[in-house]
Amino acid sequence: MVKCSQLDARSGGDGFLLCAQLIAATMDAARSACSPPAPADAAATPPAPSSGGPITAAVVVRGARKCYAANKWVLDGLDLTVPEASIYALLGASGCGKTTLLTCILGLRNLNAGAVKVMGVRPGTKNAGIPGPLIGYMPQELALSENFSIGETLTYFGRVAGLTADRIRARSDELLKFLEIPAKKSRLLSDLSGGQRQRVSLAVTLLHAPPLLILDEPTVGVDPILRQSIWDFLVELTRTSRTTVIITTHYIEEARQASLVGLMRRGRLLDEERPDRMMAKHNCKSLEDVFLSLSMKQDGPSEAGGGGGGGPGAGGGGEHELQPLPQGPTPFSQVKYVDVKPIPFTPHSNILACMWRAWLYIRRYKGVTAYVFMMPVLVLVLFMFTIGRDPHGLHLAVINEDANCPSAWTGYPPNCETDLVRGLSCRYLSLLQQDHDWVMEPFTDLDAARRAVQVNDVWGMIHFHANFSRHMTLRQVLFQDAETDDIDGAQVGVHLDMSNQYIGNLVRNALFRAALLFHDDMQQGCGLNSRFSAVPIDEMEPIYGDKEPSFQDFALPGVLQCVMYFPAIFYATANFMEDKLTGVMNRAGAAGVTQFEILAARAILDVCMNAAVTALVLFTAFVAMGFSNGGSYLTLTALLYVQGLCGLWVGYFVAAVCNDHYAATFFGMGIFLATTFLSGMLWPGEGMHVLLKWLAPLTPMRLSVEAVRTVLYQGSSVLVVGCGFLVTGGWVVILFAATLLIIRRQNKTG
Numbered sequence: 214m215v216k217c218s219q220l221d222a223r224s225g226g227d228g229f230l231l232c233a234q235l236i237a238a239t240m241d242a243a244r245s246a247c248s249p250p251a252p253a254d255a256a257a258t259p260p261a262p263s264s265g266g267p268i269t270a271a272v273v274v275r276g277a278r279k280c281y282a283a284n285k286w287v288l289d290g291l292d293l294t295v296p297e298a299s300i301y302a303l304l305g306a307s308g309c310g311k312t313t314l315l316t317c318i319l320g321l322r323n324l325n326a327g328a329v330k331v332m333g334v335r336p337g338t339k340n341a342g343i344p345g346p347l348i349g350y351m352p353q354e355l356a357l358s359e360n361f362s363i364g365e366t367l368t369y370f371g372r373v374a375g376l377t378a379d380r381i382r383a384r385s386d387e388l389l390k391f392l393e394i395p396a397k398k399s400r401l402l403s404d405l406s407g408g409q410r411q412r413v414s415l416a417v418t419l420l421h422a423p424p425l426l427i428l429d430e431p432t433v434g435v436d437p438i439l440r441q442s443i444w445d446f447l448v449e450l451t452r453t454s455r456t457t458v459i460i461t462t463h464y465i466e467e468a469r470q471a472s473l474v475g476l477m478r479r480g481r482l483l484d485e486e487r488p489d490r491m492m493a494k495h496n497c498k499s500l501e502d503v504f505l506s507l508s509m510k511q512d513g514p515s516e517a518g519g520g521g522g523g524g525p526g527a528g529g530g531g532e533h534e535l536q537p538l539p540q541g542p543t544p545f546s547q548v549k550y551v552d553v554k555p556i557p558f559t560p561h562s563n564i565l566a567c568m569w570r571a572w573l574y575i576r577r578y579k580g581v582t583a584y585v586f587m588m589p590v591l592v593l594v595l596f597m598f599t600i601g602r603d604p605h606g607l608h609l610a611v612i613n614e615d616a617n618c619p620s621a622w623t624g625y626p627p628n629c630e631t632d633l634v635r636g637l638s639c640r641y642l643s644l645l646q647q648d649h650d651w652v653m654e655p656f657t658d659l660d661a662a663r664r665a666v667q668v669n670d671v672w673g674m675i676h677f678h679a680n681f682s683r684h685m686t687l688r689q690v691l692f693q694d695a696e697t698d699d700i701d702g703a704q705v706g707v708h709l710d711m712s713n714q715y716i717g718n719l720v721r722n723a724l725f726r727a728a729l730l731f732h733d734d735m736q737q738g739c740g741l742n743s744r745f746s747a748v749p750i751d752e753m754e755p756i757y758g759d760k761e762p763s764f765q766d767f768a769l770p771g772v773l774q775c776v777m778y779f780p781a782i783f784y785a786t787a788n789f790m791e792d793k794l795t796g797v798m799n800r801a802g803a804a805g806v807t808q809f810e811i812l813a814a815r816a817i818l819d820v821c822m823n824a825a826v827t828a829l830v831l832f833t834a835f836v837a838m839g840f841s842n843g844g845s846y847l848t849l850t851a852l853l854y855v856q857g858l859c860g861l862w863v864g865y866f867v868a869a870v871c872n873d874h875y876a877a878t879f880f881g882m883g884i885f886l887a888t889t890f891l892s893g894m895l896w897p898g899e900g901m902h903v904l905l906k907w908l909a910p911l912t913p914m915r916l917s918v919e920a921v922r923t924v925l926y927q928g929s930s931v932l933v934v935g936c937g938f939l940v941t942g943g944w945v946v947i948l949f950a951a952t953l954l955i956i957r958r959q960n961k962t963g
């Protein structure tokens with residue numbers, strides 16, 4: 214038989230986990246260990262802390278039910294009453310739902326059923342200060358940005374609580390001294406030890422001296438002496454300032470210093486009593502033993518008989534199937550609440566505090582900020598020097614059976630009809646090379662030239678037949694009367710490597726263009742009228758654009774929108790994700806900062822930062838690099854600006870939707886690729902599949918790219934530019950609203 218005293222010795226004073234394991238193994242044997250004189254149903258129905266008359270309570274929870282997954286109840290009809298000016302220690306095994314309960318009391322999460330009242334109001338009631346300055350919440354995890362200093366961290370939360378700068382300074386000095394944080398206020402949290410960070414977190418919670426403190430394991434990682442002084446401080450606080458404290462701890466025996474202890478298991482309170490009374494009531498020497506004894510009672514004979522080790526409640530934690538509700542204790546109507554006095558804080562704006570923090574973020578994360586500004590410049594420089602420039606130094610194989618170039622070409626004779634024209638192939642080649650620096654590599658046989666193409670030594674081969682000059686002369690002079698042999702012999706054989714479409718087409722175009730020049734040249738050289746055989750197209754000046762546009766001209770609008778859009782996405786995602794994952798956002802929420810305020814503060818700073826990036830991009834592209842703009846700079850600026858804003862809000866949306874950095878990276882990359890292809894910046898949208906042709910204009914970049922193209926090369930078009938603004942601007946509004954809704958929903962249900 215294992216007795217409570219034995220369990221206590223084995224667990225070493227921190228024994229919830231061990232107790233839980235032992236419950237399963239010793240269920241039968243230990244049932245009688247504490248043999249309480251208490252009523253048989255003590256574990257099932259938690260008594261109110263004081264029976265009879267009305268209770269002056271700071272927090273009352275009745276019939277609380279909460280599940281994260283369907284029918285898996287983390288809180289299962291829990292009742293809890295925290296009297297005013299008391300320390301209420303909430304104890305229970307890991308995963309039994311303590312944090313869930315605390316966040317519901319804070320109003321950060323909603324219950325599925327039941328009700329919570331804090332100082333007489335339901336958490337979340339407008340202007341009630343819960344969540345907000347009436348509460349000081351210390352979460353289990355640090356939930357503070359480690360790259361901010363101690364002073365900055367305290368200042369932010371002080372501002373959110375509405376403290377004046379002097380008060381923040383005075384309280385910070387006081388708390389840092391009391392909590393024995395040796396470092397200077399300018400020290401970054403990342404440079405502190407785990408215990409020191411934990412104490413800074415406690416200082417943040419105590420800073421504004423709220424009437425209700427909710428401390429989720431505040432003494433973890435703190436040495437025993439400081440742990441004791443924290444408890445002494447809390448006891449003193451409840452006595453002198455009538456502060457109420459709810460505290461969870463895994464150091465179960467330190468809870469003896471609490472005014473009340475609530476033992477929690479399987480989403481319910483097993484008992485709620487003063488520590489000494491609780492131990493006496495259950496005839497146990499320690500709170501740990503009481504917990505063990507009550508746990509066994511809760512499991513009942515059926516589970517105990519079955520070994521019970523694998524049950525969800527074996528450790529007292531985790532989710533489990535719904536059980537019937539017990540009869541609830543004192544109803545709300547019989548509870549007298551703490552009279553909440555007006556909050557002695559100066560009127561303040563959380564948005565200003567959040568903006569101050571976001572500004573600090575920009576200054577502190579210099580690398581990230583530099584990325585936002587330098588990335589567009591870098592991409593534009595790379596674009597200028599890599600994209601759309603004609604390939605140089607291409608090699609072509611030439612098999613010339615007609616003449617030895619260049620000496621064979623001596624010009625046109627006075628009479629082409631009677632005198633032989635020599636070296637016409639050389640003339641053609643010289644016209645071909647007129648505008649290109651291509652290298653003509655002489656080959657003597659066709660197979661060798663073909664092999665050179667196959668092994669990528671040359672981009673193509675050009676073959677002139679023997680007597681090309683004579684056949685070509687007769688073909689040109691005799692025209693309609695030329696023999697088939699002359700026509701065939703005047704053909705230039707060409708085999709190209711078309712595996713690279715751009716280079717293949719470039720060589721082919723150059724060959725055709727040289728052929729046209731050659732034709733005119735020969736007609737004129739031989740005194741013939743070239744108009745009869747000329748291509749019957751009279752190409753005049755284009756209405757828009759250049760006669761010889763480059764790929765750079767085509768890609769520029771897309772690249773401009775890209776450099777505004779994509780760095781903004783990655784910046785906003787990284788920025789927002791950190792606050793979300795570190796729990797800073799949740800902690801700010803407990804301090805009363807709404808999601809709207811957080812997002813609005815960011816939006817205000819984004820508006821400014823985006824303006825600076827837009828100016829930089831315009832300067833780089835049109836001043837430093839000399840790209841030309843044929844339209845209005847104002848319209849162009851507005852288009853780029855809205856695209857940048859859209860990028861930022863895509864980033865916030867991604868961060869809101871994703872639960873970790875991996876998901877955010879993959880999602881971000883997916884958006885990048887899809888938007889790029891659908892934007893029409895790589896290939897004209899007119900060539901897309903018919904379905905995508907309809908879909909693409911709804912994406913954030915497609916129409917705005919066309920709008921920028923219109924501005925740059927056509928002056929402007931109200932319709933095209935208007936559509937660009939409408940779609941991209943629409944995305945900004947939709948994403949703002951969607952991000953807000955998602956965060957709200959996650960906070961309430963998560």
Ligand SMILES: Nc1ncnc2c1ncn2[C@@H]1O[C@H](COP(=O)(O)OP(=O)(O)OP(=O)(O)O)[C@@H](O)[C@H]1O
Pocket residue numbers: 281282287305306307308309310311312313314353530531532963
């Ligand atoms: N956001 C969430 N989504 C889904 N399940 C959750 C979520 N948060 C907590 N849970 C689950 O709810 C149960 C209770 O978790 P909770 O954090 O409230 O326990 P706890 O008693 O505070 O544990 P610990 O003492 O280890 O901090 C656990 O099974 C946990 O896995």
